[in-house]
Amino acid sequence: MGGDHAPDIVVEGVDIFARSHPDVRFLVHGDAARLSVLMDKHDAAKAASEVVPAEKMIGMEVKASQALRQGKGSSLWNAVQAVETGAAHAVVSAGNTGAYMAIAMFRLRTMEGVHRPALATRWPTMKGGYTVMLDVGANVEADAEQLVEFAIMGEAFSRAVSGEARPKVGLLNVGSEDQKGHEEIRNAAKLIREAGVDLNFHGFVEGDDIAKGTVDVVVTDGFTGNIALKTGEGTARLVGQLLRESLTSGPLAQLGALIAYPALRKLRKRMDPGTFNGALFLGLNGLVVKSHGSANASGYAAAIGVAEKLARSHYREEIVSNIARLAHANAAAAASAGNAD
Amino acid sequence: MGGDHAPDIVVEGVDIFARSHPDVRFLVHGDAARLSVLMDKHDAAKAASEVVPAEKMIGMEVKASQALRQGKGSSLWNAVQAVETGAAHAVVSAGNTGAYMAIAMFRLRTMEGVHRPALATRWPTMKGGYTVMLDVGANVEADAEQLVEFAIMGEAFSRAVSGEARPKVGLLNVGSEDQKGHEEIRNAAKLIREAGVDLNFHGFVEGDDIAKGTVDVVVTDGFTGNIALKTGEGTARLVGQLLRESLTSGPLAQLGALIAYPALRKLRKRMDPGTFNGALFLGLNGLVVKSHGSANASGYAAAIGVAEKLARSHYREEIVSNIARLAHANAAAAASAGNAD
Numbered sequence: 001m002g003g004d005h006a007p008d009i010v011v012e013g014v015d016i017f018a019r020s021h022p023d024v025r026f027l028v029h030g031d032a033a034r035l036s037v038l039m040d041k042h043d044a045a046k047a048a049s050e051v052v053p054a055e056k057m058i059g060m061e062v063k064a065s066q067a068l069r070q071g072k073g074s075s076l077w078n079a080v081q082a083v084e085t086g087a088a089h090a091v092v093s094a095g096n097t098g099a100y101m102a103i104a105m106f107r108l109r110t111m112e113g114v115h116r117p118a119l120a121t122r123w124p125t126m127k128g129g130y131t132v133m134l135d136v137g138a139n140v141e142a143d144a145e146q147l148v149e150f151a152i153m154g155e156a157f158s159r160a161v162s163g164e165a166r167p168k169v170g171l172l173n174v175g176s177e178d179q180k181g182h183e184e185i186r187n188a189a190k191l192i193r194e195a196g197v198d199l200n201f202h203g204f205v206e207g208d209d210i211a212k213g214t215v216d217v218v219v220t221d222g223f224t225g226n227i228a229l230k231t232g233e234g235t236a237r238l239v240g241q242l243l244r245e246s247l248t249s250g251p252l253a254q255l256g257a258l259i260a261y262p263a264l265r266k267l268r269k270r271m272d273p274g275t276f277n278g279a280l281f282l283g284l285n286g287l288v289v290k291s292h293g294s295a296n297a298s299g300y301a302a303a304i305g306v307a308e309k310l311a312r313s314h315y316r317e318e319i320v321s322n323i324a325r326l327a328h329a330n331a332a333a334a335a336s337a338g339n340a341d
Numbered sequence: 342m343g344g345d346h347a348p349d350i351v352v353e354g355v356d357i358f359a360r361s362h363p364d365v366r367f368l369v370h371g372d373a374a375r376l377s378v379l380m381d382k383h384d385a386a387k388a389a390s391e392v393v394p395a396e397k398m399i400g401m402e403v404k405a406s407q408a409l410r411q412g413k414g415s416s417l418w419n420a421v422q423a424v425e426t427g428a429a430h431a432v433v434s435a436g437n438t439g440a441y442m443a444i445a446m447f448r449l450r451t452m453e454g455v456h457r458p459a460l461a462t463r464w465p466t467m468k469g470g471y472t473v474m475l476d477v478g479a480n481v482e483a484d485a486e487q488l489v490e491f492a493i494m495g496e497a498f499s500r501a502v503s504g505e506a507r508p509k510v511g512l513l514n515v516g517s518e519d520q521k522g523h524e525e526i527r528n529a530a531k532l533i534r535e536a537g538v539d540l541n542f543h544g545f546v547e548g549d550d551i552a553k554g555t556v557d558v559v560v561t562d563g564f565t566g567n568i569a570l571k572t573g574e575g576t577a578r579l580v581g582q583l584l585r586e587s588l589t590s591g592p593l594a595q596l597g598a599l600i601a602y603p604a605l606r607k608l609r610k611r612m613d614p615g616t617f618n619g620a621l622f623l624g625l626n627g628l629v630v631k632s633h634g635s636a637n638a639s640g641y642a643a644a645i646g647v648a649e650k651l652a653r654s655h656y657r658e659e660i661v662s663n664i665a666r667l668a669h670a671n672a673a674a675a676a677s678a679g680n681a682d
Contacts, residue, residue: 206568
C-alpha cells in the first residue's frame with residue numbers, strides 16, 4: 001500500500017515479475033477490496049499471489065516512533081512479520097522509509113556481530129554495470145569497525161545481484177593516499193587489511209569513482225552516502241533538463257531530436273532510476289528491500305528482482321563468516337593489547 | 342606555469358580577458374623565454390602584461406611540505422608574494438593545488454577572526470545561475486563555529502560574483518528538519534540564528550538542492566563538500582558519455598544529432614566546467630583563485646573574471662564585520678556562561 005502510486009503499480013510490478021519468474025510466489029498485504037479489483041486485471045499477478053488483508057496502512061507522514069507504537073496490524077507491519085515468521089523469504093515495500101526501517105529493525109533485529117544495519121543502493125556506471133553504495137542514510141555516523149561491517153555486507157550484496165565472484169571494494173574518501181581523510185576511514189582501511197576478512201579490497205576511492213565504476217562496492221557513512229546519492233541524482237536531473245531545453249530550443253533542434261528519438265528514449269531508460277530500483281536494508285535477520293516511493297511498475301519489478309536474487313544467494317552465510325573473522329581479529333587485538341599492559 | 346596546458350592557455354586566457362577588460366593589468370610569472378614567445382602571438386595579453394621571470398617552477402607532483410621548503414623563487418611563490426606585497430590585487434593559478442594552498446596560507450595568513458580558510462567553488466543550477474559551495478576540500482573537518490565562518494565567507498563571495506544583494510545560505514544536511522544530521526551542523530544553524538550575523542539563512546538543504554539552486558550558498562565541511570563535488574562531476578560525465586553513445590548508436594541517431602548539433606553544442610558549453618571555472622581560497626589576507634588544472638583558455642579567463650569581480654567588491658569588509666558579530670556573540674555567550682557558574 002506504500003509509495004506514490006500504490007497499490008496499482010505494486011500489483012502491476014508483481015505481474016511483470018511473475019511473467020518471467022513463474023516459480024516466485026507473493027503475499028500481497030493491504031486493502032483486500034482494492035487489491036482484488038487490481039488482481040482481476042492482472043492474470044500473472046493473480047496466479048502468483050495470495051492477498052493478505054490488513055486492517056490499516058501507515059501513511060507517508062507517520063513518524064518512525066509512531067509507526068512502532070501504532071503500526072501493528074498495518075500492511076507494512078504484517079509484511080515484515082511474514083519474513084520474521086518464515087512465511088516469506090523477503091519483504092519489498094515502496095512505503096514510508098523511516099517507518100519501514102524502524103519496524104524492520106524492531107521485528108527482525110540485527111544479525112549477530114553486526115552493530116548497525118545499513119541502507120545499500122545501486123548506481124549506474126560508465127562500464128555499463130552498477131556500483132553498490134552503502135550506507136546511504138541509515139546511520140549519520142560510522143566508526144572504523146562499522147565501516148568494515150558495511151564493506152562486508154555490501155560485498156555480499158554486490159555478488160548476489162551482479163554474479164561477480166570477487167567484487168572490488170573501495171572506501172569513499174577525499175584522496176587515494178593512505179594519510180587522507182577522517183581517522184575512522186583510515187582505521188577502517190587498516191582493519192580490512194589486517195583483520196583477514198575475505199574482501200577484494202581496492203583501497204580509497206573518490207566521489208567521481210562512483211559513476212566511473214572503479215570499484216563494485218563503495219563504502220561510506222550514512223551522512224556522506226546520503227549527500228553523495230542525492231547530489232548525483234540532482235546533477236543527473238539537471239543535465240536531463242538542460243538536454244530537454246536544448247532539444248526544444250528551435251525547429252532544427254526539435255527535428256534532430258525527433259529523428260534521434262529512439263536513441264534518446266534508450267538513454268532515458270538507461271538513466272531511469274527505476275532500472276536500478278531496490279535499496280537493500282542490510283544487516284537484519286531477514287531480507288528487506290525498499291523501492292523508491294515514485295517507482296513505476298517496472299521499477300517495482302526491479303526491486304522485486306533484487307529481493308529474489310538475494311533470497312537465492314548465500315549472502316547471509318557470507319556475511320556471517322566474514323563478520324566472524326573481523327570479530328576474531330578484534331578479540332585477538334584486544335588480547336594482545338591486554339598482554340602488553 | 343601550472344596546469345595541464347601551461348603556459349599556453351594562461352597567456353591565451355589573459356588575452357581573452359584583456360580584450361573585454363582593458364583596464365586590468367597582469368603580472369605573468371614564469372619562464373620568461375617561453376612567455377615572451379607566447380606574448381608575441383597575443384597582442385592584447387602582451388599590452389596588458391608584464392612578464393616576471395621566475396627561476397623555477399613547482400611541478401604537479403610536489404608535496405605541499407616540499408613546496409614550502411623549496412618553493413621560494415618559483416613562479417607560484419612569486420605570484421602569491423605579489424599579493425602579499427601589494428604589487429597585485431589577486432593571484433590566479435592552475436597549478437598544484439596542495440602547494441598553492443600551502444604557500445598562500447604561509448605567505449598571506451588567515452584573516453583575523455577566521456580559524457581556517459576554505460575552498461569555494463561554483464555549481465550550475467536549474468535556475469540558470471550558480472550555487473556557491475564551500476568548503477570543497479581545504480579542511481577534512483569543521484566544527485559549528487567554522488561552518489558559520491564558511492557561511493559568512495561564502496555569502497560575501499556569492500554577492501561579489503552574482504551581484505545578488507542578499508544571497509540565500511543553506512547548510513548541507515541529510516534532511517531539512519531541525520533534529521537531522523551531525524551535532525556540528527545543528528549547532529551551526531543555532532549559532533547563525535542566535536549570533537546576529539547578517540545572513541539570509543534558509544536552514545538545512547539536501548544534496549539535490551545544490552543543482553536545484555534552492556539556495557545561493559551551500560555550506561559544508563571539506564570532506565563532504567569534496568565528495569559531493571566529485572560525485573556531481575562524475576555523474577555529469579556519465580550522463581554526457583551515455584548521451585554520446587546514444588547519439589552515435591545508429592545512422593538515424595547520428596542524423597538527428599547532426600541536425601540538432603548547434604543545440605547540443607550549446608548544451609555542451611553550458612555544462613563545460615570551464616564556464617564556471619575559478620575556485621576561491623577564502624579567508625586569507627589576499628585574493629587567491631584556483632583554476633582547474635585541465636581548464637582551456639576561456640576557462641582560465643573565467644577564473645580571472647572571478648578574481649577581478651572579487652577585487653572590485655567589498656567582500657573583505659563584509660566578512661570582517663560579520664565575523665566580528667560572530668566573535669561578539671561568542672564572547673557574550675562565554676561571559677553569560679561564566680556568570681552562571
